[in-house]
Amino acid sequence: MSKKNKKQNKNKKVPFVSEQINEKTIPFFDRISKQINLPKREKKAMLEDFDKALIMLNASGVSFEEAMHRLDVVNLGGFYSRPATTWFPIDNAAKIYPVSMSSDNMALFRLSVYLKEDVIPEILQMALTFTIKRFPTFATSVKKGIFWHYLETTKRRYVALPDTGVPCHHIKVGASGSQTFRLMCYKNRISVELFHILSDGTGGMAFLKTIVAEYFRILGTPCESTNGVLPVNGIVSAGELTNEFPNVPTEGKPAGFMDKTAMQFGGKLSKVRPCQVLHFKLDAAKLKKVAKSRNATVTAYLLSRMFAAGRNACDEISGEFSVMVPVNMRKYYPSETLRNFSMYCGIREPLTDIKNADDLIPDITAQLEKKASKESMTKMVASTNNMIKLLRFIPLFLMAPVAKRVYGVLGEKIFSTTLSNLGVVKFPAEIEDKIESLDFVLGTVSTNRLACSSVTFGNTCTFSVSKNTADSSFEDCFYELLCADGLDPVVEGSVLIED
Amino acid sequence: MKIDYTYPVPEKKIRTRRKAQYVCLLAFAVLGIASIIVNICVGGKAWSAIACWGLFMVYSLTISPDVIEFNRIRQSVKIAVYSCIMIILIDRLLVSGWAVGVVSIVCFGVLIGVCVLLYTDFERQRHNMLPLIIFAVITLVGSSIIFINQKQDVIWQVIVAFSLSIAVLIECLIIMKSNFKNEITKIFHVK
Incomplete structure (x- = not known):
């Protein structure tokens, strides 16, 4: 390992554990560090997320080897190391949302799942970190073009937050690289609030289900990718990103508004x-x-x-x-x-x-x-x-x-x-x-x-x-x-x- | 009906801009209309147009700011464009003959300022270059028109603005490099 990496990893020791275990985690953090090409502050925060998740899993009786296996770098899939170059036109139904929004009026919806046990925020954060790459249109910020708005891929640390108690409150999407969704937890509830520009209820539910499935995988209960759960490390199919409206055959006279x-x-x-x-x-x-x-x-x-x-x-x-x-x-x-x-x-x-x-x-x-x-x-x-x-x-x-x-x-x-x-x-x-x-x-x-x-x-x-x-x-x-x-x-x- | 509260009680007071926006809009509208009426009654130069534009500037920049792309580059360019329009209005309606120089200074000053803003947070701000490109193009077109119209008496401010706008456009092209086609496609897409 290079001197530079050793120095970097010095700060990434897992607290409260023996030096021996810390020695084992150095290559783990070294690999993660290499896979994250984000600004310094965000990279540090992401490494801390791994740190906290490792401690959390260990505290629940999982060995460090097993915890490192569950949080393996392979789950990052290169998402945080590649530069953001892709963008997506907004689908036909959503084109009106950014145009009609104001500082406190925004098309939002919220989906929540109530677990039988309290949510562990550190694990939920990791579940989001691993899941977001599977939903490229969600890993975006809203931008203005000359004629239409569009979604630009944003590589950042997507954050899971504690619930604020104000459901479906305005999401600030104006700043550079802002998230267009909110993932939150409170007691036994995991909630995702989505700007409608990203998806409808079906897409939003697929996102929530996949996060929940990933959450349970990290906690030691893996599941099959069925019933709307997508494989987080699977390849994104073009069909998932398609604006289907132009593909609907036009029959009869347009009407309905x-x-x-x-x-x-x-x-x-x-x-x-x-x-x-x-x-x-x-x-x-x-x-x-x-x-x-x-x-x-x-x-x-x-x-x-x-x-x-x-x-x-x-x-x-x-x-x-x-x-x-x-x-x-x-x-x-x-x-x-x-x-x-x-x-x-x-x-x-x-x-x-x-x-x-x-x-x-x-x-x-x-x-x-x-x-x-x-x-x-x-x-x-x-x-x-x-x-x-x-x-x-x-x-x-x-x-x-x-x-x-x-x-x-x-x-x-x-x-x-x-x-x-x-x-x-x-x-x-x-x-x-x-x-x-x-x-x-x-x-x-x-x-x-x-x-x-x-x-x-x-x-x-x-x-x-x-x-x-x-x-x-x-x-x-x-x-x-x-x-x-x-x-x-x-x-x-x-x-x-x-x- | 008994409600079991399952959400945390919000810690902070939720602030909404709606009422403030409404009150300010009303106040600004009254002020604008009043200035027009006074201007018509008193006669003379159309200073009320400048007053109205000033009110719009304040409203748009502070009370009702952009909800999408509220970033340093776009806001700087917006202030610059609004200021240039204000300068031109003052020149046309009150005291003539000085706007070209001042607008040129504003333009090249903003081009330099925005480049500083771009490079001090490059990774994030390189995704916000569209307003900079548009502003550089406007500056280039404007200074070119002045060049064509006043072949011999072109002031130094226009020359600096012209040169800087070309430099900024080249710089933007270099930053976008091979991604140029993609950048242009997304900015001008009609899908």
Whole structure:
């Protein structure tokens, strides 16, 4: 070993262990050091991450040899040693997000997994360090081109942080090399918050699942790359990075964006958005049974309760409520892409018709069938593609102010709220029993008072509400409706951040 | 409904810019409109245009800054461009005949300053060269026009700005080297 390396490694002794063990770790740190070509401060921090993880594993009874094997340099895969030269155009659905964002309004979503034991932050940091290379579009910063924004690969130490208690709060993406996502942990929960520019729920879930699988591998429970977990050291396939929108065949007349302005739920808009997040934890089997007894899907059943609860949270007499329901395009056009590949439809109900939640179900079901059909979604994709084609030669500085206003009208005001249902999520069998539940939270937009989302893992369906108002009318009524159907949800959440 | 709190209580007070932005925008709009009205009533030179531009500069640079690419190079270039527009406005609307020299000094001063900023944090800032390239091109085009129009009486400031802009563009090309095509593609992509 060169003198220089010896000197470098002098500072990388693992504290509290014998000199003999430290001697063994020197070649380990030497190899890692050679694989990290980052600025000094970041390199030092990364070496410290390895250091802490080694100590942590050893403290849990793993020998240093085994710990070094689990944290082997091969898992870095050259990601931190090669210069960043790649970039990715933003997919068609996400092009609007950087244009319409402001200092405190950003399209975000959050996915969390609750483990049966408390999360070890040092191991989670290593899991992220090893996983990020497998998701090249996530290892990026947002940049401005002349005509469109783009994602530029950023080689840096991606950080796992402690949870701040303000879910889906604005991510600062402005500084050079900033992260466009946040990985956090709190007690037994691992959460990832993603700027929607990177991916949709499906891609985000693949990212979270892979981090969780890597976390458990480091802790000594490796698992197969199944059920959406990607092999962290595997080769990235081109299909995972594809913008699938241009590949959707254009059939029929483009349509789908324009609609009437919807009524908004009541309540004063809060300054901090979202000001509270609530999770209704439901028995999934019971929920399915209740929905089936009403000849409805779970989504249609939840929508009917949302309309009824929304009616309770609004003083208006006339007008329409409209709930945006994102539709995963992968079910119509199978794709392995991890980028955005979703569209949406609006389920509308006049306020005057909202009297009994069950009475709404047939109409909601009919609307879902029609508006979320392959044909309708394909037309909407065609509209999106046409719009992108139309705007592509307009410089950003001209387009951005107009797009921001148009998005306010077409993207926010035509909806009262959102319901995004990720469906049933599965993990590989080896780690499934170590996971308690999941949740999925949508960031809020500036006009709507709340956004709803749901995800099911095992026998727990978590329905989440992210709120933009302190008014609790919606969730109180929603809770009562669920209780009336015998679902008796357990309600968890964050404290209300008051203005 | 009983809520079980499963999130940590935020330690810091969450600050939002929204209200401050709104109040400032309102105040600046009132000031701008007031200056236009006073200017029209009093008559004379159109000084209100300078006042309005000054208000916009302050609002854009401090109260509502960029949310994407808020980096030292872009901000320096933005300040330079805004300042040059202000100088030209003062020259055109109040006292004429001095702007070419001052704008040239601002341009070459900023080109030097931005290069210093680039090299003091090279690894990070080399990804932010687009504003520098655009500014160098604008300086080059501007000084070339002055060269063509005033063949004999070109002042030294313009010559320095012209030469420096060429030097900076060459420097950018050297930094980008073989990656030049890739850099240009991503900056101008329409996909």
